[in-house]
Amino acid sequence: MKQLLLDIAADVPPTLDNFLPGRNAELLHTLQTILQGGVGERFVYIWGEPGSGRSHLLRAWIHAALQQGQQAAYVPGEIPEQWEGGGLVAVDDVARLGQDGQIALFHLYNRLRETGGALLVSGPVAPAGLDARPDLLTRLGWGLVYQVHGLNDAEKAVALQAHARERGFSLPQEVLDYLLRHWRRDLPSLMAVLDALDRYTLEQQRPVTLPLLRQLLQLEL
Secondary structure (H helix, E strand, O other): OOOHHHOOOOOOOOOOOOOOOHHHHHHHHHHHHHHOOOOOOOEEEEEOOOOOOHHHHHHHHHHHHHHOOOOEEEEOOOOOOOOOOOOEEEEOOHHHOOHHHHHHHHHHHHHHHHHOOEEEEEEOOOHHHOOOOHHHHHHHHHOEEEEOOOOOHHHHHHHHHHHHHHOOOOOOHHHHHHHHHHOOOOHHHHHHHHHHHHHHHHHHOOOOOHHHHHHHHHHOO
């Protein structure tokens, strides 16, 4: 059985430019301001449901910092023991941190504030709803807190059409409507289908159509 939808490695890394802001324009502006060295709060906590784009933003923010030659690191989970990270740091999914990781994040927060660094932390819920050390919760609540709002169907449609154009094909409206009605709702999963559909059309040497999409999805059941 073909495993096209399991092969979803992104061809293009997450960037701030390819993040469709939707209702997150203020958050995106804040992250860009920090990158540019603007005056203001440099500690940000973001939260939202799975698929809302939290990890995309963290990885994109660090990618942009590294492109500018800044010291920056993306930490997807537990903070390495005795790690002396500085500059700009993004810690993804604070809810996964154990006690040692929470202590490490507490000290990292203090160290970055003392050295003029910046910290972006993500979680599934607002700080008050986390099951974490009270002193860490206090630190996370000191900075800016944003909810990352997932895209509505109209915004997803815009994003999917743009993604199809980037890959060099046109997305018929009936294919788009079918995906939004019958596939998983998060944008990464929807884009993974488009990536697989692009590969499948090349393999089959056929244009993108609704019957071809259904055929592809049937292969994955």
